[in-house]
Amino acid sequence: MTWCDRCGGALREGSHEACVAARRLEPPRYCPACRRRMKVQVLPAGWTATCVEHGSTSSEAAGAAPPDPSRS
Numbered sequence: 364m365t366w367c368d369r370c371g372g373a374l375r376e377g378s379h380e381a382c383v384a385a386r387r388l389e390p391p392r393y394c395p396a397c398r399r400r401m402k403v404q405v406l407p408a409g410w411t412a413t414c415v416e417h418g419s420t421s422s423e424a425a426g427a428a429p430p431d432p433s434r435s
């Protein structure tokens with residue numbers, strides 16, 4: 364992770380404590396790998412953020428994914 368996924372600034376420059384705190388409640392806005400603006404979808408159960416280059420992340424993926432009961 365090189366870029367702050369909330370403000371888009373360089374993580375090694377300055378403090379992003381406010382960003383980290385906000386990110387517990389908000390989806391990311393910038394891809395941490397390439398700093399592109401991500402396409403964010405907010406869902407009732409969480410959020411999905413997609414980078415055209417690096418794919419999507421979701422609030423579920425951030426935690427432990429539960430096993431899929433339809434597969435064995």
Ligand SMILES: [Zn+2]
Pocket residue numbers: 367368369370371372378379382
């Ligand atoms: Zn930041």
Ligand SMILES: [Zn+2]
Pocket residue numbers: 394395396397398399414415416417418
């Ligand atoms: Zn990216």
